Amino acid sequence: MATNFIGKPKNRVDGRDKVTGTAKYTAEFHRPGLLHGVVVSGTIAKGRIKNIDTTAALRLEGVVEVFTHINTPKQAWLDLSYKDMDAPPGEPFRPLHNDKIQFNMQPVALVVAETLELAQYAATLVKVEYEVEEHRTKLADHLEDAIDGDGFRAGFVPPKSQGNFKKAFSNSEVQLDVEYFHGAEHHNPMEMHAATVFYEEDGSLTIYDKTQGVKNSQHYISMVFGLSKKKVRVLSPFVGGAFGSALRPQYQLFLATLAALELKRSVKVELTRPQMFSFGHRPITIQNLKLGASPDGKLKAISHKAFSETSRFEKYVENVVNWAAKLYDCDNIEQVYKLVRLDMYTPLDMRAPGGATGVYALESAMDELSYKLKMDPMELRLKNYSEEDKSEGKPFSTKTLRECFQKGAAKFGWEKRNPQPRSMKKGHDLIGWGMATGVWDAMQVPARAKAEFSADGTLTVGSATADIGTGTYTIMTQIAAETLGLPLEKVKANLGDSDLPFAFIEGGSSTAASVGSAVQKVCEKIAKKLLKEAGKIKDSPFKGANPEEVIFADEMITDKINPSISMSFAEIMESRELEKINKKYMLLPNMLKQNKYSRNTHSAVFAEVKVDEDLGTIKVNRIVSAIDGGRILNLKTAHSQILGGVVWGISMAVHEDSFMDHTFGRFINHDLSKYHISVNADMPEIDVVFVEEPDMVVSSVGAKGIGEIGMVGVAAAIGNAVFHATGKRVRSLPITQEKAMT
Structure with missing residues (x-):
């Protein structure tokens, strides 16, 4: 009798520990004598520190030290090999390195005290004077200064064009030229970023860090502080959500380690919720899509251009415009990716980085084209279905996207759709149906x-x-x-x-x-x-x-x-x-074998929305997500992964919005009472369909990985459904009732 577990919907083996509180997270580890560090955040976007007064804080009994750029010893920063595994090209941010201010809420001091409450109070007594310089934080105002989005970074593929887009577009009988925008999105996991550094008697460090890579944090600390890796042990047994925010070592890790080494005592530093908005986010992006097609719906030309933000000190890149050539059979494709340097922290990978952004615009444009052609949106996609990756001229290792369309549509009831906008109604609610394709990389x-x-x-x-x-x-x-x-x-x-x-x-x-x-x-x-x-x-x-x-x-x-x-x-x-x-x-990985194929996951997403005809309020009522993810290793946890991705896609489509005060270069809705995310009351009925085909090219277990694909395409499907309901095309996220009605 065989022992078969792979693919079965098994309960989480760590589930009991999590629901009973036995599982301990980074900030929950403690030892007698542990000191607490509180970060003092800067209040300008660009300039330098003229003076920083820590006198009042240091007078308090129990305050051990206040670290600033003045008394922080210089680390082994000159060794560029300290870069972490997720670092983009450029020079990583160096906390407390000098008097230069590079972004608002930059850490300017660390107050270390015997208790958390004392450290918090003492942090309010640190006074900073600045010399302010003119800054820029608005992407749309500086597109003329854009630079090429290139440079080596793991997973990034510089976009390349093929064919003759301009000629093919000008000769296309049906043309579409549209622009899309979305602002910054912030990760906001339940567990905030923290580092608990235990200073051992032999001078070694045992570090609990909120991270998605303990080896990455260990490498970073050992290189920055010039320590042997044998002297640095990093642990992160449980992580309370991350979504990409913990791919790179964040500044609390550096500050806690610095304090522990200098004071030769154990130190804990946990960021506040507003400080969680001070590093990395999904970058603000403006995208232009041009599609040219024949009257029967065959794509002749595709142009996808994107302008995205990066910091002054690093060149953050992601695959935004690379997806059309993977999804559609078109010989003339133009792909342009540009960056604008702003006085903000470097953007950071966020669930389906580049994919969630680029596919949103691409699939919204495909929907717009379908209405111009008076053609069913799914039929248009099938008409241009690609059997190979046009960007590389390679077959796919596996691809069950066609089956995803078929099974997803059947589950949703797509055949009952009335194609005319504003044609489906129930009471005061306009009913809209939309769909989109999703694609992501399958990596090993x-x-x-x-x-x-x-x-x-x-x-x-x-x-x-x-x-x-x-x-x-x-x-x-x-x-x-x-x-x-x-x-x-x-x-x-x-x-x-x-x-x-x-x-x-x-x-x-x-x-x-x-x-x-x-x-x-x-x-x-x-x-x-x-x-x-x-x-x-x-x-x-x-x-x-x-x-x-x-x-x-x-x-x-x-x-x-x-x-x-x-x-x-x-x-x-x-x-x-x-x-x-x-x-x-x-x-x-067997690259000789893998490089013969394009390796991707795919999805077909179907969405139903209800829009109040009088008030414009939008309710996502139903989602069907059909997933091509190779072999599913655990039906229950995989289902949960897709649910989580869909929830975030809903949040991206109709809730999440950052507000930047450009006078100060600072996000002003930097807490969960003002930064709106989808909650339980917003959740619709979500159906997940897996169309399995083990991919033995990608992995010996047949899995392709599904953490990202659940989110890609969801925002576009919802936006397309809002248009079908209202006849109003909203090209900026999130889609609010004001945008849908004006």
């Missing part, structure tokens, strides 16, 4: 894993990757249990510890394909060792047997041809007098 990156099988029948697997709430602990347990043939309760996964084998930062929907495959392979090595040892037992039926000839299931090795021939793991370990079997595995 290097990863290591280790495994230890014990004589008591338990298996422990480990990798330094993170679980940011996606269910990584659970799927690693399932993969290990099925590969070796053990019950789930006998498998334990260890993650989020820099002492564990290397894993890249948890991002880009790459973890399942990367670490999952490494775990599978290391467990196969354990299995081979067990079979080899079984063959050494006297009169063993498995002498000289190959792994392909046996089955590992139910804690036994069983002959495939003759199931009556079997041997338990316990018997093997006892007979061979083995206490433990330890193995390691290094996964290196």
Whole structure:
């Protein structure tokens, strides 16, 4: 009887710890004598500090130190190898490095005290005088200063054009020329960023950091402070949401480590909710789409241009305009990506970076074209369905998007749609139906894993990757249990510890394909060792047997041809007098094989909205998301991942909006009472359909990764539904009642 766990809707193995409070997060770790640090944030966008007065704060009993650029020792900043794994081109921000102010709410001091309350009060007594310089924070006002969006960064592909767009567009019988805008979006995970640094007696550091990559934080700290990695251990066993905000080491990690090293004491620094708005966000972007088509709907020309923000000190890039050539069969495609340097912090990867942005504009434009053509929006997409990636001239490793359209439409009831805007109504509500396509990358990156099988029948697997709430602990347990043939309760996964084998930062929907495959392979090595040892037992039926000839299931090795021939793991370990079997595995993606294909996930999203005809209030009433994500490793956690992505897509479409006071260059709605996000009361009925086809090119477990694809295309589908309901095309996000009615 086989032990099958992969694909099953298993409960989270860490679920009980989380709901009972046993799971501890970064700011919850404590030791006697722990000091508390509070960050003092700057109040101008550009200039320098003329004077900083810490006298009043230092007079308070219990205030240990106030760190500023004046008394902060210079670190090993000149060594550029300190850059983290997610760093864009440029010079990373250096906290308390000098008197220069580069963005509003920049940290200008760290107050360290015996208690949190005292540190908070003392921080209010720090007085700063500035020399203010003229700043710029409004993207639309500086497009003429745009620079090329290029430069090496992991995962970024510089856009390239093909064919002759201008000629093909001018010769197109049907033309569309439109512009779209969305402002900054902020990650705002439940757990705020924090770092708890324990200073050990030997001078080493044990650091709990809110991070998506403990190895990344360890590398950053060791390089910046000139420490041996053996002296720096970073742990992040549980992460209360991140969405990309913890891909890079944020400034609380630097400040807490600085204070601990200088004071030779343990220090905790946790950012406030307003300070969570002071670093990284989805960049403000303006996009222009031009589509040319024949009267029958065949695309002749596509132009996708984007202007996005970056900071003065780094060149943040993401794949915004690269998607049309992957989705549509068109020979003439122009792709232009420009950046504008602003006096703001560098943008930061945020769930489906570039994809959520670029596909929103592309799929909105495709919807607009369908109405010009008087053609069904799904029919238009199928008319131009691409069987290969036109940008690379490569076939897809797998692609079930056509089936996603079919199954998603059937689930939604798309065939009942009346194509005329404002034609569907119920009471005071105008009903709108819209749809869009989603696409994201299917990535695999290097990863290591280790495994230890014990004589008591338990298996422990480990990798330094993170679980940011996606269910990584659970799927690693399932993969290990099925590969070796053990019950789930006998498998334990260890993650989020820099002492564990290397894993890249948890991002880009790459973890399942990367670490999952490494775990599978290391467990196969354990299995081979067990079979080899079984063959050494006297009169063993498995002498000289190959792994392909046996089955590992139910804690036994069983002959495939003759199931009556079997041997338990316990018997093997006892007979061979083995206490433990330890193995390691290094996964290196087979680039020779993978580079022959374009590797992507896809989706088809269908949305229904209700718009009050008198008030203009918008309610997302129903979503169907059909997903092409390769092999689904856990039906329950995968379903939750897509639900989360859809929720964020809804929030992007009709709720989330940042307001920048350009006089001061500062986000002014920097808390959750003013920065609106979707909540339970906003949630519609959400149906998720998985169209599975294992992708053995991307990973040996067949998974493609689904963390991002659930969000891509949702905002466009909702915007398209709002147009269908109202006849009003809104080209800036979020779509508010004012925009929908004016």
